[in-house]
Amino acid sequence: MESEYKLLSGAMVTLALATATLVVVPYMQLSDVQPPEGLKPYTEAQLRGRQVYIANGCVYCHSQQPRSQSQAPDFQRGWGRAPVAGDYYYDHPHLLGTMRTGPDLFNIGARQPSVDWNLGHLYEPRAYVPGSTMPAFPFLFKLKDKADPGDKVVNVPPSYAPSGQVIVASQEALDLVEYLIGLDHTYPIKPNAVLR
Template structure:
C-alpha cells in the first residue's frame, strides 16, 4: 500500500515553509541591513512621529501608497511623484507604510508636492473643499469648532484657525485645528524625498 511515512511528511512540510521564509525574508533582510540611511534623509521629529501615529490610527495606508516606481514601470515620475524609492529612504520607518492601494495619490513626496499647511488642514477637514469629486473621508474630529471671531483673536490664544471655505463649515463658526491635526500635517510635510540618491557602489 502506498502511504507516506508521517515523519517524512512533517519534515517536508517544515522544510518548504523554512525555505520560503529564508528566501523571502531572511536573506533580503540581511542584504538590506547593509543599506545605510541616505544622506538627505532626516529622522522623524517628535511631532512628526505623533503625526505618523495618527496616520496609522486613521488607516491612511489603505488608500495611499508611499512608494514610487521607476520610469518605464508606471508613470509615477511623470505625475511628479518623485524618483523611484530605494530601501535607504525607509530606514526610520517603523512600522513600514508602503501601502498597496492608490485609491488616492501616492504620498511619498507629498511634502514637496504640496507644501501648503493650509491646504492640508482644509483637505483633512473636508477633502471636497479642496478636491471636488474626492471620495476621501473627512476627519472632523481632528478639528474644533468655535464662534466666529477675527483670526487674531484665536491666534493670540495660540490657536490655528483653518481657512475653510464658508460653504464647507458650520454657519457662524470657525474651524480650529487641534494639536493632532497639526501633528499629522507636520508628518505629511516631512514626506519629502526629493534629495538625490547616490548610486550605491559595490
C-alpha cells in the same frame, strides 16, 4: 509509514527554502542599509502626526512607495522617484500601504507643502479636490465663535465654511500635517542604492 516521512521531509525542506529566500537572504542584503544623505529623523511633532496617520487608517488608502518609471506612470503623476531601502530607515513600522484609493504620499511634502492647504483638505477634501473619495476628518478640528490667541484658524472656501464660526485645528491635526509635510524624498540618492 515510509511515505509519511518522505512527505514530512519534503515539506520541511520546502519551508526551509522559502524561509531562506523570503526572510534570511533579504535580511542579509539589507542589514547594513544606511539613510541617504538628506533624510532626517522625524521630529517629535512628526512622530505624533505619524501616530494620528496610523490611528485614522490613512495607510489603508494611501501608499508610500511609488513604482519605478519602467513599471508604472507614478513619476509622471508627480509622485516622485521610486524609493530605495534607505528611504524607510526611520520608519517603524513601515507604512508602505497595500492599496491606492488615494494618491501616493511618499512625496506629498514636496508636492503640497502648504500647511493651510493640508489642514483645509483634512477638514473637507472635496473643497480642494472635487470628486475626492477621501473622508472628511472634522473631529480633528474645533468650531469656535471666535479664535483664541495661538489658535490655528483653518480657512476653507466659503461654501464649506460654517456660518458664523471659525474652524480651529487641534494639535492632532497640526501634528498630522507636520508629518505629511515631512514626507519629502526629493534628496538625491546614489546609483544602485537599493542593493550592493
